[in-house]
Amino acid sequence: MRTRSTLPVTLLISLLWVCGGPARPADEARPADAPAAPAVRGTIDYLRSIDSVREFSKPKSVWSKMLEWVAGPAETPSLWRPYAVTQDSQGRLLVADTGARVVHIFEVEPPKYSHLAGGRREPFLSPVGVAVDGQDNIYVSDSVRARIYVFNKKGKFLRALGEPQRGTQFLRPTGLAIDSARRLIYLTDTLRHQVLVLDLGGAVLHTIGRRGTGPGEFNYPTALTLSHGQLYVVDAMNFRIQALTPEGQFLRSFGRLGNRTGAMNRPKGIAADSDGHLYVVDALFETVQVFDPEGRLLYYFGSTGRGPGEFVLPAGIHIGLRDTIYVADSYNRRVQVFRYRRVRP
Numbered sequence: 347m348r349t350r351s352t353l354p355v356t357l358l359i360s361l362l363w364v365c366g367g368p369a370r371p372a373d374e375a376r377p378a379d380a381p382a383a384p385a386v387r388g389t390i391d392y393l394r395s396i397d398s399v400r401e402f403s404k405p406k407s408v409w410s411k412m413l414e415w416v417a418g419p420a421e422t423p424s425l426w427r428p429y430a431v432t433q434d435s436q437g438r439l440l441v442a443d444t445g446a447r448v449v450h451i452f453e454v455e456p457p458k459y460s461h462l463a464g465g466r467r468e469p470f471l472s473p474v475g476v477a478v479d480g481q482d483n484i485y486v487s488d489s490v491r492a493r494i495y496v497f498n499k500k501g502k503f504l505r506a507l508g509e510p511q512r513g514t515q516f517l518r519p520t521g522l523a524i525d526s527a528r529r530l531i532y533l534t535d536t537l538r539h540q541v542l543v544l545d546l547g548g549a550v551l552h553t554i555g556r557r558g559t560g561p562g563e564f565n566y567p568t569a570l571t572l573s574h575g576q577l578y579v580v581d582a583m584n585f586r587i588q589a590l591t592p593e594g595q596f597l598r599s600f601g602r603l604g605n606r607t608g609a610m611n612r613p614k615g616i617a618a619d620s621d622g623h624l625y626v627v628d629a630l631f632e633t634v635q636v637f638d639p640e641g642r643l644l645y646y647f648g649s650t651g652r653g654p655g656e657f658v659l660p661a662g663i664h665i666g667l668r669d670t671i672y673v674a675d676s677y678n679r680r681v682q683v684f685r686y687r688r689v690r691p
Contacts, residue, residue, distance in 0.1 A: 388675035388688045390647050390671070392655045396439070397425060397680035402452050423448045423461050428674040428681055430475050430521075430569075430615070430662035434482040434658060439672065441681055442473040442486060442662070449476055449486055451501070462486065465495045465506050475519070475533075475569075479546065479645065480526030487519040487533065492550065494519060494533070507548030512549055521569040521580070525592065532577060533683035534567040541567065541594070554594035559584055562596035569662065574639070580626070585610045587626060587641070600641025601626075608635065608643040615663035615674070619686050625663055627673065632657040634673065652678055 373634050395690075427445030434440065439452040447470045449462040456517075462484065464470040468491060475487035493516070494507040508516040517537035524531055530551070531544040539557035542550055553630035555564045566581040572578075577599065578588045586601035601610040612630035619625065623644060624637045633648040648657050658677040669686040 350655045356662070372541060388686060390645075390686055391685045393670070393683040395654065395675075395680045396684050397678075399424060399450065399452075399459045401453075402457045420689070423450065425450065425679045425681070427676050427681070429473075429598075429676060431664045431672045431674050431681055432476050433664060433666040433672070434478045434484075436482065436499075437667070439681070440478070440484065441674065442476040444472050444474060447471060447473065447658070449473055449484070460501060462495075462497055462501055464488075465493070465503050468493070468495075468506070470495075471475070473483055475522040477522040477524045477531075478527075479524050485522055485524065485531065487522050489518050489520055489536070492532075494521060494522070505548070507544070512548070514544075514550055515662050516542075521567070521570050523570050523577070524542060525572055530592075531573070532570055534570055534579065536566050536568060536582075539564045539566065541570065541577075541590075543594070552594070554590065561599065562588070562590070562594070562683065564588075568613075569615045571616050571618055571624075573624070574622045576639070578624060580613050580616050582613055585613065587613070587624065587637075589617065589639070589641075591623055598641065600637065607646060614661045617663045617665040619665050619669045619671075621688070623686075625665065625671065627660045627663050629659045629661060629676075634660070634663065634671075647684075648673075655682070655684075657682070 355432055423446040426443055428441045429444045430442040437454060441450040443450055451460045470488050471490035472488055473486050474489045477485045482571050484497040486495045492508055496504045498504055505602045507513050516535050518535060520536045521534040533542045533544060535542055541554040543552050544550055549664050555562050564581050567579050568582045569580040570578060577592055578587045581588050585603040586599045588599045589597040608657050610628055612628055612631045613626050615627040622639050626635050628635060633646045634649045635646040636644045638644055648655060657675050660673055662674040670682040671686060673682045675682050
């Protein structure tokens, strides 16, 4: 674990955007025809980095040490390529790691570490998405296995979704979002260029979109999130975010290919805070850009590097309780933790 006083980073990022203006203010960087961003007051506080499982592992007993001396140490995964991240109702942090081919589970109080390695006789090959339902059951999408694996909150394997013999077949399942109230799974199937809507048993209820560049069409969609009654989809190779109703009706889109602030080049993860702001991770820019629900850029944070608040090919993002932000800083082999803190006018 790496920790650091939040003050230096908070001051840095606060100076960038506490009144709605990043270091290069959003108004200066946006295209001429883009709408002006509203004033925003708040800070992003850097809290810590999680880069090891050791601090969450129990101290070994004398018996365990003797057993390791005889049989060799048990293999414990390490953070290798964290890709997606989520949190359950107990506050446990779940990290899908495509490099280690596991889902790490971190419990903070008391510290405890465990992991999921796959379904029955099917170890993970590429776990790229992770989500939980209202009972804290865990859903893991494996893009190579073309399955969603379901576990209970204790990590017991329950079932696999997407088995052809049961009438459901995925091509490249990636992003996951679960509507616990309606008991629905939203899944991006990247090679189908669609969002699939499933019940919790895995039956496909309907599909959203097709390949294309028009409204409601997709070109390699990846991540998605539900926020304030709307579904937001990262339409990766159309370099935009699409907003839809939960039934799939197109509402609006924002984003374009470019190298200016507010543009998108390699959008990856997406999440929303309690104010409905949308946080979009861009792996090429190595920043997190934050938009209002209408798609107006509010601010951004992060830069290329290995220090606190810096990223190398970041991927997934999750915003949990108290607007705590978790970013899978993939090629730095860590999860960075921030907090959005609203500042009263």
